[in-house]
Amino acid sequence: MTTTVSSKLPPLYHRFFPDFIENEIPAETIATCDDCVFCRQPQNPFINTKCCTYYPQMSNYLIGGLLQDTGWTEGKKRMRALIKSRKGVTPYGLIRPKGYDLLDKELRTLHPTDTGWTQMEVEALRCPFYDKGQCTVWAYREHCCSTHFCFSVGGKKGKQFWSLLNDYLILVEKELSKYALYQLGWDADKLLLEKPDCRNIVIDNPLGEINEEQYAALWGVWAGREEQLYAACYEIISQLDLDTFERIMGVNHQIYLAKLTHSKTQFQVPDIPEFLIYNRKIETETTKEGDIRYLSSDTYVVVSPLIHKLVEKFDGTRTYHSLSSLFIPFGIDFQKDYLLMLYLNNILIQKDA
Ligand code: SF4
Ligand code: SF4
Incomplete structure (x- = not known):
């Protein structure tokens, strides 16, 4: 059973990888997320989260795309509530709030694998967009949410393919979110070159309290108009043509495409010995x-x-x-x-x- 790469990527990206997304890859028939392996036993502590014990770092243009969409009502409601709370809300997109980041680190140190977790611990890390087994922002999901499979039918080679695609999407998100801000006249001096996170952007404390001064400095004239900024970023990225995209991504695009194409040829379901x-x-x-x-x-x-x-x-x-x-x-x-x-x-x- 096969599927195409396009079925695994948010539609917004499809025109940036016109040939690559048509490639056939093995369907992940074991990590079937709608019928999640974690939900087959009622006593599994991940029953109410699946593997969505994760804080998605959605880029500014993905958030803008979600908010302008005529569907995804629940996701939009949740996103607006999050923007209102300002926790982890940055011009680049969402980053983990400090409190979530600390709790995540503490629990993952305590439980380095998926074993030994209590349901309460698991649910403390549940994604804010998870709703009764469903993702409420699926069409605008970020890198990890597009490429994570708890098990790959291709074994190590399958995992390598997904990991490579994940790395490339991280880079795409970082570059495009920065590009959108730059196009909107963001001061180049203030733009981060590295991936934004709660270490290089400090706007809230472990208790979830917002540092008003830092938040205002980060957002500048867009403070209070966060939603408009995200919409403007989406407007820019959704109209990018392939040439401009390739220019923004530079040589990385060709290198990643070549590596992904090679990795795809190795991503096969092995024959099982009799x-x-x-x-x-x-x-x-x-x-x-x-x-x-x-x-x-x-x-x-x-x-x-x-x-x-x-x-x-x-x-x-x-x-x-x-x-x-x-x-x-x-x-x-x-x-x-x-x-x-x-x-x-x-x-x-x-x-x-
Ligand atoms: S990847 Fe996550 S949602 Fe999909 S089957 Fe595995 S644990 Fe469930
Ligand atoms: S954004 Fe969706 S897929 Fe990603 S962790 Fe949240 S609920 Fe899961």
């Missing part, structure tokens, strides 16, 4: 809900005890087709995608590997 063995070197633990968690080197996979029993039966003497059929009477349809996930995470390995 004869597989359960890799007993993989550490396992039993979760407090009684499920089995395999701890592979860079991620973990949780399965029910019944599936674990099936996994243990992989000893290289029978094909995966015949083993899978053993479990059909128990109501378990051991789909190929599932097998792929176990294979790519080294939980099932090729016989004689």
Whole structure:
């Protein structure tokens, strides 16, 4: 199953990558976000957030695009409330408010992987645009929200492709948001060359209180007219032609496109060997809900005890087709995608590997 790159990028960008977006890539049939892997068990602490425990750094022109759109009512309402609060609201777009940034760092130090989180901790980091499983700003989502997949059917190569695209979108957002401000007459002396964040722009404190003086200095004549600034930025970026875009991005555009095109050719779903063995070197633990968690080197996979029993039966003497059929009477349809996930995470390995 395949999809096109265009389906993964906000429409605003489509004309900047006319050929590249037509490329076919494997569909991420395991990280199916509408039917999120985190939401398949009611006791999962991420049940009310999915992986949207993240503060999106939407650029000025993406915010402007959202606010002028005739749809996305809930997202616009939330964005306007955020602009009113002024927390993390900058001319470049949204940055993490200081309080969120500190909490995020603290919790991720405490839990370096997705394990061990309480539901309360997870929900403290929920994105302000997340609404009952849906993204309320999807058509104007930023780099990470476009390219993050908790699992790639292409394994490491798939992850590399998404990571490269993410890096390029970060650069695009940084350059275009700055370009829009410059076109609006922003003082070049005041424009940041690096990616804006709560370390190089300080407008609120950990308690969420706004520093009035710094906020006024940052926004200048646009203070109080934030929405108009975002609309003006969108106006500029939405009318950019391809030549101007390429001129703004400079040589980076050609380099990234070449790298992405190469990476795409390596992004393929591997064939699963017919004869597989359960890799007993993989550490396992039993979760407090009684499920089995395999701890592979860079991620973990949780399965029910019944599936674990099936996994243990992989000893290289029978094909995966015949083993899978053993479990059909128990109501378990051991789909190929599932097998792929176990294979790519080294939980099932090729016989004689
Ligand atoms: S990427 Fe996020 S939303 Fe998509 S399936 Fe994975 S955890 Fe769920
Ligand atoms: S902007 Fe949308 S996709 Fe991104 S973290 Fe928020 S809810 Fe999730």
